[in-house]
Ligand code: IPE
């Protein structure tokens with residue numbers, strides 16, 4: 271009853287927040303199209319919304335936010351769109367570095383960043399380095415990320431350690447230490463906006479027991495109120511992990 275009252279007033283129950291939220295930031299192109307704008311305007315609006323949502327997560331006390339920004343499959347897009355996305359990212363990181371002392375957000379990157387431009391790689395290293403000392407919220411940006419690639423690169427890294435006689439006996443937890451997300455707890459809640467019902471190669475290992483939330487809202491329109499709704503839905507779920515209800 272207490273919870274229902276809170277829901278009706280549009281408030282968020284902050285006593286049972288997901289520790290880790292993962293978001294597939296999808297629908298930028300359709301957002302732009304619906305306004306008669308070029309796709310790049312959608313990506314700019316999506317980037318702006320990412321800022322808003324990340325700030326909101328920090329405000330309400332979410333510990334980890336992981337966002338899908340560019341997949342291993344997104345290279346299939348026209349070259350000018352890929353360039354636009356990389357340019358936006360570069361701009362975003364420059365600004366983020368400039369405001370880091372104020373924002374105090376720890377940032378990490380998941381994915382194979384070695385194929386990105388030297389400039390971007392430098393910005394990524396700098397961002398991770400400067401923000402290492404910040405605590406409160408950790409934002410993980412998945413960039414040239416694929417869930418299958420993640421598992422594969424982990425297997426390769428493990429094999430190397432094995433060959434060098436440095437490998438631990440493999441358990442699920444130890445294997446997870448080789449993933450891009452090493453040290454980060456699995457997402458509690460994964461959100462996919464834009465009306466698509468698929469994972470598109472996002473965090474395949476890590477989402478094994480996450481709660482899924484789908485909505486037709488396009489990413490540039492998925493603001494704090496929408497996130498509240500997703501969290502409220504999450505708070506109604508019965509997470510049994512294969513067991514029985516408490
Ligand atoms: C998400 O928006 C951005 C990236 C995948 C980089 P889309 O560009 O996929 O938008 P839609 O799906 O075409 O609307």
Ligand code: IPE
Pocket residue numbers: 294295296297338339340341344466468470
């Ligand atoms: C998933 O969106 C990747 C990102 C949001 C970065 P896509 O738009 O690439 O996914 P599909 O093509 O609809 O599966």
Ligand code: MG
Pocket residue numbers: 296297298
């Ligand atoms: Mg899409």
